[in-house]
Amino acid sequence: MARRTPxxxxxxxxxxxxxxxxxxxxxxxxxxxxHELVRKFGVARxxxxxxxxxxxxxxxxxxxxxxxxxxxxxxxxxxxIEIRSIHEEIAGRGxxxxxxxxxxxxxxxxxxxxxxxxxxxxxAFQSQIVHFENDIPVQFEDRFVHPALFPDYLQQxxxxxxxxxxxxxxxxxxxxxYSITARKATAQVRKLLRMEAGEPCMVLHRCTWSGxxxxxxxxxxxxxxxxxxxxxx
Amino acid sequence: MARRTPxxxxxxxxxxxxxxxxxxxxxxxxxxxxHELVRKFGVARxxxxxxxxxxxxxxxxxxxxxxxxxxxxxxxxxxxIEIRSIHEEIAGRGxxxxxxxxxxxxxxxxxxxxxxxxxxxxxAFQSQIVHFENDIPVQFEDRFVHPALFPDYLQQxxxxxxxxxxxxxxxxxxxxxYSITARKATAQVRKLLRMEAGEPCMVLHRCTWSGxxxxxxxxxxxxxxxxxxxxxx
DNA sequence: CAGTGGTCTAGACCACTGT
DNA sequence: CAGTGGTCTAGACCACTGC
Numbered sequence: 025m026a027r028r029t030p031x032x033x034x035x036x037x038x039x040x041x042x043x044x045x046x047x048x049x050x051x052x053x054x055x056x057x058x059h060e061l062v063r064k065f066g067v068a069r070x071x072x073x074x075x076x077x078x079x080x081x082x083x084x085x086x087x088x089x090x091x092x093x094x095x096x097x098x099x100x101x102x103x104x105i106e107i108r109s110i111h112e113e114i115a116g117r118g119x120x121x122x123x124x125x126x127x128x129x130x131x132x133x134x135x136x137x138x139x140x141x142x143x144x145x146x147x148a149f150q151s152q153i154v155h156f157e158n159d160i161p162v163q164f165e166d167r168f169v170h171p172a173l174f175p176d177y178l179q180q181x182x183x184x185x186x187x188x189x190x191x192x193x194x195x196x197x198x199x200x201x202y203s204i205t206a207r208k209a210t211a212q213v214r215k216l217l218r219m220e221a222g223e224p225c226m227v228l229h230r231c232t233w234s235g236x237x238x239x240x241x242x243x244x245x246x247x248x249x250x251x252x253x254x255x256x257x
Numbered sequence: 258m259a260r261r262t263p264x265x266x267x268x269x270x271x272x273x274x275x276x277x278x279x280x281x282x283x284x285x286x287x288x289x290x291x292h293e294l295v296r297k298f299g300v301a302r303x304x305x306x307x308x309x310x311x312x313x314x315x316x317x318x319x320x321x322x323x324x325x326x327x328x329x330x331x332x333x334x335x336x337x338i339e340i341r342s343i344h345e346e347i348a349g350r351g352x353x354x355x356x357x358x359x360x361x362x363x364x365x366x367x368x369x370x371x372x373x374x375x376x377x378x379x380x381a382f383q384s385q386i387v388h389f390e391n392d393i394p395v396q397f398e399d400r401f402v403h404p405a406l407f408p409d410y411l412q413q414x415x416x417x418x419x420x421x422x423x424x425x426x427x428x429x430x431x432x433x434x435y436s437i438t439a440r441k442a443t444a445q446v447r448k449l450l451r452m453e454a455g456e457p458c459m460v461l462h463r464c465t466w467s468g469x470x471x472x473x474x475x476x477x478x479x480x481x482x483x484x485x486x487x488x489x490x
Numbered sequence: 491c492a493g494t495g496g497t498c499t500a501g502a503c504c505a506c507t508g509t
Numbered sequence: 510c511a512g513t514g515g516t517c518t519a520g521a522c523c524a525c526t527g528c
Contacts, residue, residue: 031515031516031517057494058495059494069520070497071517071518073496073497074516088526089495089496089526090493090526091526092493093494093495204459205481206459206481207439208455223441225439225457226438226459248438248440265497265498266498290513290514291513300498301498301499301501302501303498303500303516306516309514320513320515321507321514322506323514324506324507324508324512324514326514
């Protein structure tokens with residue numbers, strides 16, 4: 025045989041995927057049983073089973089014990105965008121990631137206090153960090169954290185470790201909320217990210233919850249043209 | 258035996274998960290080999306293999322052939338943002354969604370032709386639609402489609418159905434690529450979305466692939482302050 | 491009842507890594 | 510080289526479904 029065999033189960037997966045993508049098998053259709061595919065491909069049932077099981081995990085198939093395997097309904101049209109940590113994003117491109125701490129201290133910003141569930145007499149910890157990709161500033165990270173949940177926040181060395189790394193080690197996160205908006209850069213952001221006047225920013229706001237109150241509230245400012253968030257599936 | 262057995266591979270998954278969650282096995286640690294787990298649980302290697310393979314798919318483990326299985330670095334978990342269709346997004350807020358077709362015809366835009374894999378003598382179909390939320394314009398949709406894959410595109414009534422709905426009924430999509438950037442609004446976009454001069458836009462670019470070439474290329478322009486993409490998990 | 495998928499076994503061969 | 514994971518086989522028993 026001259027043919028290159030990329031493992032049998034992958035070949036079966038490709039076969040089924042192709043039938044679905046080409047429209048030969050429509051959503052809701054009953055597809056051949058494991059036994060039939062075993063005969064067709066001349067493999068063991070475990071091999072067919074693995075292929076179909078993985079495709080079920082990928083939401084392309086639906087299986088009902090005792091009945092058969094069906095083409096899954098078109099996926100709900102919602103699409104997912106992946107947001108990787110800034111470090112991974114940059115390292116993934118093979119570039120060098122560095123950061124510079126602009127501010128690390130206490131804040132009484134009323135909006136931040138409200139989000140973190142602190143009353144107006146309290147305070148939050150705040151850090152401001154600029155992230156560089158090959159020495160070009162690409163992200164400004166403005167972070168507020170709950171002082172009760174992260175009492176030693178101000179003692180961290182955020183030139184060595186990123187706040188995200190610290191926080192994921194420190195506290196379990198229950199819920200995360202995001203929003204992405206486009207905004208004009210503030211004067212501070214424009215200066216730190218070395219942007220032209222009027223150049224737009226993308227702002228990712230991320231709130232993490234740990235129980236009843238928000239644990240952190242972060243604003244990530246990206247210079248519009250210098251960084252793209254991308255996804256694929 | 259009184260114990261309820263929830264299938265062996267699930268038991269092994271639970272065992273490994275517990276070791277990781279309890280901290281007994283730290284990120285980066287080498288965990289017992291398949292062979293050792295086979296001896297410990299008295300099962301076949303395929304059973305252990307399935308458990309570890311699935312945990313690898315769940316990003317809890319990392320496997321290196323010839324070396325071993327390691328506890329994955331939890332920091333590498335990426336976050337996902339969900340982008341729903343404009344209609345769902347608006348309907349989900351209990352608001353009224355309407356749209357207005359601005360343009361429907363042929364285009365020889367060189368960039369679009371290149372993306373769709375058409376040569377410079379060819380043409381693409383183009384549609385431009387403004388989407389309204391309670392009569393406020395919130396999104397400008399600028400779409401290029403491959404005429405061979407959607408020959409009757411120009412005959413559609415996009416006041417009644419959205420292009421996304423049409424396309425998902427028409428052709429199976431296998432690969433999707435996204436990027437989000439912030440941009441200054443063009444004069445046309447500023448007018449259609451009734452924006453102030455200098456107000457920023459968020460531009461979501463989505464390319465769908467169906468086999469070898471791109472099937473569609475869409476630019477979704479959002480007025481910065483009027484729409485947020487949000488996600489949660 | 492026969493047919494389906496869910497799981498499992500006890501072997502096997504291979505590709506890869508470290509020494 | 511011995512040890513690892515990646516894949517596969519040819520059976521098997523079971524739970525479930527529809528008739």
